[in-house]
Amino acid sequence: MSEPVPVSGITCPNCSGGRLLIFKTKHAGRLTIRHRKCPGCPYRVETRETVRAVLPPPKKSG
Numbered sequence: 905m906s907e908p909v910p911v912s913g914i915t916c917p918n919c920s921g922g923r924l925l926i927f928k929t930k931h932a933g934r935l936t937i938r939h940r941k942c943p944g945c946p947y948r949v950e951t952r953e954t955v956r957a958v959l960p961p962p963k964k965s966g
């Protein structure tokens with residue numbers, strides 16, 4: 905069984921809908937908390953976004 909790959913990478917845990925719409929964004933320190941709504945069912949999910957690491961800029965080639 906193969907499922908379509910969602911664009912956002914986050915799917916609804918209830919109906920596996922892949923297009924969760926952001927309707928609220930909160931900032932708590934370095935954390936960004938987003939509340940998302942599933943268009944296919946009444947469920948909502950909360951996601952957290954944070955910086956895990958700071959990477960150096962890529963080397964110039966050539």
Ligand SMILES: [Zn+2]
Pocket residue numbers: 916917918919920921942943944945946947
């Ligand atoms: Zn859903």
